[in-house]
Amino acid sequence: MDATTGSTVRIAGLVRQFRTGPERLTAVDDVSLEIAAGSVVALTGPSGSGKSTLLHLIGAIEQADGGTVTVDDLEITALRRAALSRYRQRVGFVFQRYHLLPALTVLDNVSAPVLPRRGRADHAARARKLLESVGLADRQRALPAQLSGGQQQRVAIARALMGEPRLLLADEPTGNLDSTTGAQILDLLLDLRDQHGMTILLATHERAIAARCDRLIRLGDGRIVEDIDLTDGEDPADTYDRAARLRL
Ligand SMILES: Nc1ncnc2c1ncn2[C@@H]1O[C@H](COP(=O)(O)OP(=O)(O)O)[C@@H](O)[C@H]1O
Ligand SMILES: [Mg+2]
Structure with missing residues (x-):
């Protein structure tokens, strides 16, 4: 980064x-x-x-x-x-209502912005790293609805950081x-x-x-x-x- x-x-x-x-x-x-x-x-x-x-x-x-x-x-x-x-x-964008995709796991929400492009394995590794940096390393497989509001906003912030x-x-x-x-x-x-x-x-x-x-x-x-x-x-x-x- x-x-x-x-x-x-x-x-x-x-x-x-x-x-x-x-x-x-x-x-x-x-x-x-x-x-x-x-x-x-x-x-x-x-x-x-x-x-x-x-x-x-x-x-x-x-x-x-x-x-x-x-x-x-x-x-x-x-x-x-x-x-x-x-x-x-x-540019990273973070919204009041998080705007996470409800059917995707936390990890997939973070890597979603770059899914259509190449290098998916790299993206997943990077998304994991970002989740770690926002304190959510252990919730990668959770769905957004299983998280608190503060945790959902952390996911949204990690997602916003995907594009460096x-x-x-x-x-x-x-x-x-x-x-x-x-x-x-x-x-x-x-x-x-x-x-x-x-x-x-x-x-x-x-x-x-x-x-x-x-x-x-x-x-x-x-x-x-x-x-x-x-x-x-x-x-x-x-x-x-x-x-x-x-x-x-
Ligand atoms: N898409 C839109 N169509 C018509 N008016 C809008 C639209 N978006 C914002 N506005 C108007 O522009 C003004 C500024 O809105 P906004 O930027 O959302 O303010 P804030 O975020 O400070 O609450 C408001 O009067 C709002 O009603
Ligand atoms: Mg506003």
């Missing part, structure tokens, strides 16, 4: 609109920002503020109506279909979990960042999660309304004090 650095993400004048009947709703409204390689950034803001849409645009799951997204030296908003699908395979991503996008990854399990999932993501140097952008409503990230970007009506550097040398253990001060 690439142990160098994560991706740099540069966004300029990004716009995404939805047409709902005669109305036009601007879900992402002229957003510009730069995310440093290897940082863990929390994306906050009320429901409907554009967090998911922004993640989808960066992951090339949705297409922008204006502006650019550039990941490292690749302007993804200018890519054609084949190049886009190669790009998507290099340098950028991991997580949409409220702890939103379905109790706070202790949610904190453990964040521990895991921070560990993975330290091991692999990847860049992580995660949407969250939870103050205890956001306060432990390197940077907090708050959206309101599709715009950035606050952007705070949290790497200010404070003890990250004081997350509740910090969260209160940040009005999270």
Whole structure:
């Protein structure tokens, strides 16, 4: 796995609109920002503020109506279909509801993203290794329904790592979990960042999660309304004090 650095993400004048009947709703409204390689950034803001849409645009799951997204030296908003699908395979995506395939074992869920390609034996070995790194080496043959929510999210994270991503996008990854399990999932993501140097952008409503990230970007009506550097040398253990001060 690439142990160098994560991706740099540069966004300029990004716009995404939805047409709902005669109305036009601007879900992402002229957003510009730069995310440093290897940082863990929390994306906050009320429901409907554009967090998911922004993640989808960066992951090339949705297409922008204006502006650019550039990941490292690749302007993804200018890519054609084949190049886009190669790009998507290099980005890890984690969802609130895990999105595991219920009929597949844990091991097959993790290796599913690369099943159609060659080298299946290698993929299985790699999937086993990833399951080990998320603490689930002993549950390879279980089905998703036999796991707790936190364990299912660990499987989803292992799956997201199959493509050796340098950028991991997580949409409220702890939103379905109790706070202790949610904190453990964040521990895991921070560990993975330290091991692999990847860049992580995660949407969250939870103050205890956001306060432990390197940077907090708050959206309101599709715009950035606050952007705070949290790497200010404070003890990250004081997350509740910090969260209160940040009005999270
Ligand atoms: N496919 C869609 N069609 C129409 N409107 C959408 C669609 N996806 C999102 N929206 C609207 O865009 C806005 C931003 O949504 P979203 O990015 O999901 O916000 P968040 O993730 O912060 O809750 C909301 O007003 C939402 O209703
Ligand atoms: Mg959302």
